[in-house]
Amino acid sequence: MDDYRSGHRQRIKKKYLEIGPQAFNEEYELLELLLTFSIPRRDCKSIAKELLEKFGSISNVLHESKENLESVSGVKDNSYVLFKLVLDLNKYILKENRLKETHINGTHDLVNYLKQDIGFVKKEVFKVIFLDNKNKFLEEETLFKGTLDRSHIYPRELVEKIFKHSAKSVIFSHNHPSGDLTPSKQDVNFTNSMKKLLKELDIRLLDHIIIGRNSYFSFLENGLLED
Numbered sequence: 001m002d003d004y005r006s007g008h009r010q011r012i013k014k015k016y017l018e019i020g021p022q023a024f025n026e027e028y029e030l031l032e033l034l035l036t037f038s039i040p041r042r043d044c045k046s047i048a049k050e051l052l053e054k055f056g057s058i059s060n061v062l063h064e065s066k067e068n069l070e071s072v073s074g075v076k077d078n079s080y081v082l083f084k085l086v087l088d089l090n091k092y093i094l095k096e097n098r099l100k101e102t103h104i105n106g107t108h109d110l111v112n113y114l115k116q117d118i119g120f121v122k123k124e125v126f127k128v129i130f131l132d133n134k135n136k137f138l139e140e141e142t143l144f145k146g147t148l149d150r151s152h153i154y155p156r157e158l159v160e161k162i163f164k165h166s167a168k169s170v171i172f173s174h175n176h177p178s179g180d181l182t183p184s185k186q187d188v189n190f191t192n193s194m195k196k197l198l199k200e201l202d203i204r205l206l207d208h209i210i211i212g213r214n215s216y217f218s219f220l221e222n223g224l225l226e227d
Contacts, residue, residue: 009036009044031058034086038078047074059213062087063120091116099137110137110171111209111216118175119213126174128158130167135206138165155197162203170198172208181210181217183224191219192226 012033015023024030031048039047050072055061061069066080094113110129118125125145130138141161162170172191183191187210195205207220219225 012036027058028052031061034082035079038082039074039076042074044074047072051075059120087116095140111211114173114209114211115213115216118173119211121175122177124174124177126172128161129171129173130162130165131169131171131206132166133168135169138167155194158194159201159203162198162201167203169204169206171206173211174208175211179212181212181215183208183210183217183219188219188224191224195225 012029013036016033021030024033028045028048031051032044035044035048051061051069052058054072055064055068062083064083066077069075069080069083070077091113094109094116099109099113114127118127123145126143127140128143129140132138143158143161172194187208191205191208198205205225207218207225209219210217
């Protein structure tokens with residue numbers, strides 16, 4: 001059985017190297033290949049299938065908690081670390097190679113980065129994206145975790161962050177773990193009150209983007225940013 005597993009692992013690695021991900025017709029095969037790097041002496045095919053059956057997709061598997069992943073027999077700390085490393089590398093590449101080369105106007109690249117960064121987080125996370133006077137990405141920071149409310153945002157802290165990054169424009173973003181991307185009245189009031197405050201400092205609030213796992217809601221695109 002060990003010889004079979006060893007031979008099988010080599011075959012799927014060779015298949016991937018020669019043809020790429022399109023060589024696999026089933027979703028579990030890609031996950032199986034990934035698991036071979038963290039599970040040395042188990043049938044990774046059956047583990048991959050069980051993970052997908054339990055969590056629904058590779059994306060869901062990679063974002064799942066350590067506790068939930070380890071409820072599947074054979075999945076241990078090494079697999080959890082590998083999954084998180086894959087996600088973090090993907091976010092790093094999006095941030096370093098795409099966002100820093102992009103002039104932000106509610107772009108596809110920014111939304112993709114935010115989906116990976118906070119779309120799967122189970123608590124609300126509020127981020128600020130800092131831009132220069134040409135809307136070029138400078139940096140992003142998480143300001144707090146919790147329900148969005150102006151009482152959670154200290155204007156002095158936000159302004160200090162803006163000056164720290166020499167930003168001329170900002171984009172707000174937070175996630176809705178429930179999956180319902182409809183902005184609450186609190187979301188709308190908070191956004192427009194902060195826009196007025198920043199305008200007095202000659203700082204532009206370009207957008208506020210609510211992020212879900214597979215979609216997003218833009219205040220700008222939906223006409224919710226007051227002049």
